[in-house]
Amino acid sequence: MSPDLFSFRDPKRAREFAQLLSRLAPARPVKIVHVCGTHEITITEHGLRSFLPEGVEVLEGPGCPVCVTSTVDLDVAVKLAQEGVILCTFGDMMRVPGTELSLEEARAQGADVRTVLSAADAVEVARKNPAREVVFFAVGFETTAPGTAAVLLDTPPANFSVFSSHKLIPPALSALMELPQIEIDAFLAPGHVSTIIGSDAYRPVAERYHVPVVVGGFEPLDVLYALALILRQLKEGRAEVENAYVRAVLPQGNTRAQELLSQAFEVSDARWRGIGTIPGSGLAIREEFSRFDAAKKFGVEGELGEETVPGCLCADILVARAVPTDCPLFGKICTPLSPVGPCMVGSEGACSVWYRYGGRPRL
Amino acid sequence: MSPKRLSEEHISALHGAGGELMGRLLSEHILPRFSLRSLGSIGLDALDDGAALKLPPGVPVITTDSHVVKPIFFPGGDIGRLAACGTANDLAVMGARPLAMTLGLIIEEGFPLSDLERILTSIAEVLEGLRVALVAGDTKVMGKGELDGIAINTTGIGVAARPIPDAGLSPGDVIIVTGPVGDHGFALLSAREDLSLESNLSSDVAAIWPLVARALEVGGVTAMKDPTRGGLAAALNEMARKSHVGIEVEEAKIPVRDEVRGLSELLGISPLEVACEGRAVIGVAPDRAAQVLSALREHPLGREAAIIGRAIERYPGKVILDTGVGGRRFLEMPLGDPVPRIC
Numbered sequence: 001m002s003p004d005l006f007s008f009r010d011p012k013r014a015r016e017f018a019q020l021l022s023r024l025a026p027a028r029p030v031k032i033v034h035v036c037g038t039h040e041i042t043i044t045e046h047g048l049r050s051f052l053p054e055g056v057e058v059l060e061g062p063g064c065p066v067c068v069t070s071t072v073d074l075d076v077a078v079k080l081a082q083e084g085v086i087l088c089t090f091g092d093m094m095r096v097p098g099t100e101l102s103l104e105e106a107r108a109q110g111a112d113v114r115t116v117l118s119a120a121d122a123v124e125v126a127r128k129n130p131a132r133e134v135v136f137f138a139v140g141f142e143t144t145a146p147g148t149a150a151v152l153l154d155t156p157p158a159n160f161s162v163f164s165s166h167k168l169i170p171p172a173l174s175a176l177m178e179l180p181q182i183e184i185d186a187f188l189a190p191g192h193v194s195t196i197i198g199s200d201a202y203r204p205v206a207e208r209y210h211v212p213v214v215v216g217g218f219e220p221l222d223v224l225y226a227l228a229l230i231l232r233q234l235k236e237g238r239a240e241v242e243n244a245y246v247r248a249v250l251p252q253g254n255t256r257a258q259e260l261l262s263q264a265f266e267v268s269d270a271r272w273r274g275i276g277t278i279p280g281s282g283l284a285i286r287e288e289f290s291r292f293d294a295a296k297k298f299g300v301e302g303e304l305g306e307e308t309v310p311g312c313l314c315a316d317i318l319v320a321r322a323v324p325t326d327c328p329l330f331g332k333i334c335t336p337l338s339p340v341g342p343c344m345v346g347s348e349g350a351c352s353v354w355y356r357y358g359g360r361p362r363l
Numbered sequence: 364m365s366p367k368r369l370s371e372e373h374i375s376a377l378h379g380a381g382g383e384l385m386g387r388l389l390s391e392h393i394l395p396r397f398s399l400r401s402l403g404s405i406g407l408d409a410l411d412d413g414a415a416l417k418l419p420p421g422v423p424v425i426t427t428d429s430h431v432v433k434p435i436f437f438p439g440g441d442i443g444r445l446a447a448c449g450t451a452n453d454l455a456v457m458g459a460r461p462l463a464m465t466l467g468l469i470i471e472e473g474f475p476l477s478d479l480e481r482i483l484t485s486i487a488e489v490l491e492g493l494r495v496a497l498v499a500g501d502t503k504v505m506g507k508g509e510l511d512g513i514a515i516n517t518t519g520i521g522v523a524a525r526p527i528p529d530a531g532l533s534p535g536d537v538i539i540v541t542g543p544v545g546d547h548g549f550a551l552l553s554a555r556e557d558l559s560l561e562s563n564l565s566s567d568v569a570a571i572w573p574l575v576a577r578a579l580e581v582g583g584v585t586a587m588k589d590p591t592r593g594g595l596a597a598a599l600n601e602m603a604r605k606s607h608v609g610i611e612v613e614e615a616k617i618p619v620r621d622e623v624r625g626l627s628e629l630l631g632i633s634p635l636e637v638a639c640e641g642r643a644v645i646g647v648a649p650d651r652a653a654q655v656l657s658a659l660r661e662h663p664l665g666r667e668a669a670i671i672g673r674a675i676e677r678y679p680g681k682v683i684l685d686t687g688v689g690g691r692r693f694l695e696m697p698l699g700d701p702v703p704r705i706c
């Protein structure tokens with residue numbers, strides 16, 4: 001193992017960051033929201049919340065793409081599968097509840113639902129099954145969407161199509177700032193997404209809502225460094241975009257990936273579980289690729305069902321209004337083996353991460 | 364290949380049918396490998412309906428385990444060594460000296476006789492090393508495709524001066540682990556064909572009674588468990604729950620080989636949740652902890668033994684991990700071992 005990786009876990013430096021965080025923390029409650037399942041895993045697995053000064057909290061918002069997929073989209077996927085196509089999607093999607101069925105339940109009733117690791121794998125399934133229609137149910141943020149774009153641009157077989165539920169992160173940050181009854185002081189922006197879109201992509205949010213946005217990496221010291229930059233901005237009354245992950249993220253991002261995205265997709269409105277419809281937060285397949293657009297090819301529509309079960313706090317957890325242990329179902333009737341809400345289904349969902357890695361507000 | 368040849372080199376249905384062929388399998392391949400075949404009364408040679416045992420004074424302890432590991436032969440061991448060690452270790456962490464074992468073999472038709480011989484030799488080596496008698500056994504053959512190679516069931520009998528439960532921890536007790544964790548699970552993972560990982564890692568599978576006996580001689584041992592399925596995380600959680608104490612452990616003090624750490628990062632599997640087959644987690648009264656630790660370290664299997672934490676009053680039933688970077692969280696009971704068919 002490279003010593004470099006573990007140098008980002010050095011306890012001595014971490015203690016120094018903890019001292020820095022206490023010096024920088026303002027004398028009022030501070031709510032920092034991140035939107036990335038991998039950030040939640042780093043924070044929880046390494047117990048980083050115990051480094052936070054009293055009054056400072058870091059919560060996961062809508063950072064798990066599986067969790068925020070609406071029942072509308074899920075129902076489309078279930079219907080497609082029930083109508084006889086081979087439906088390919090990521091493993092985490094299988095158990096997310098739709099209005100009536102999850103994909104796993106549809107499969108148990110005879111539908112052909114397969115898990116794949118990428119859009120390219122789904123194309124492979126289509127090549128091996130030329131007599132069948134194969135639909136890739138595409139979920140994920142700007143990190144996974146270029147993979148879907150690449151297969152669309154690479155002339156996939158005629159029996160292949162994509163049902164796009166891809167979503168964009170910056171509009172979600174704006175939507176969180178517009179929500180009532182939630183005061184967000186700053187965003188810890190996701191490192192992976194930012195490698196694609198670049199740190200400059202957050203400038204409109206930072207300026208419009210006067211909120212600090214700091215891009216962070218995924219090792220413990222990366223996260224502590226980003227949090228220190230956030231607290232320093234708050235202390236100094238600044239609200240800017242800063243990049244605490246310069247070893248991976250450029251201000252302009254990955255322009256090649258951005259080109260792929262804009263060639264294959266156009267920005268559309270999208271529905272997020274727990275939040276509702278966010279203008280300009282989705283990626284719809286462009287007209288010239290409509291023969292690969294499953295929504296158009298099969299003319300299937302979803303319906304808006306109950307997005308969360310009564311008693312389940314997922315809707316509040318997805319917008320950082322609550323933490324998993326606030327939910328009366330957490331760890332009792334809702335566990336990763338028998339999940340009630342989407343935050344426990346997706347392995348990047350806050351509830352799943354807290355359950356597996358022993359997350360608590362503070363220990 | 365003629366049927367006759369097949370039955371000489373491979374296991375056939377007749378080997379499990381109780382007739383001539385089975386008799387030959389027993390008398391030529393199984394019995395001669397084991398030097399100790401009885402415990403003071405009716406033993407294996409009698410081929411009776413059961414064994415009768417004369418046990419030395421103390422509390423008799425019994426345990427049983429079935430083994431279905433994949434692959435059957437893995438770096439550092441095989442299913443035979445694993446079965447014999449696993450059963451002997453379950454007795455050892457109960458505080459019992461292993462004395463006798465039974466052996467149930469369920470074999471798939473067509474299984475190579477040479478593989479069976481290797482497996483039996485491994486079992487015999489472990490039993491010989493511990494001076495444990497093989498007192499009873501059973502062989503069954505299942506049809507081709509009805510079983511994946513071989514499954515082994517072993518029952519072990521031992522005697523303890525004082526049985527050591529999982530539930531014996533009191534606040535203040537020191538927690539010792541006898542060596543690096545996660546070797547067995549990761550060695551198996553890296554040996555599996557579908558993962559094509561190259562590694563020099565070997566399973567830690569070993570019989571730990573000689574090591575455990577040293578700790579018991581020093582005294583002060585309050586609780587003991589072998590961290591097999593679910594690894595150290597499962598063992599600590601079980602001990603905390605059953606003892607109604609919290610257990611605080613320091614991640615930085617838990618011995619983990621660099622190779623295991625590397626694989627763990629690569630695969631996203633925590634070394635704390637992966638099985639060991641030659642380790643023990645031992646709770647010791649605080650005044651004996653240093654002595655027990657140095658006694659363990661004198662034995663080759665315990666050179667890397669370490670004090671990793673202690674039992675506390677707060678958070679009964681929970682394990683609190685001081686993470687390597689200096690944070691704190693609960694170390695939860697794993698949902699299941701992330702590596703299937705490891706023992």
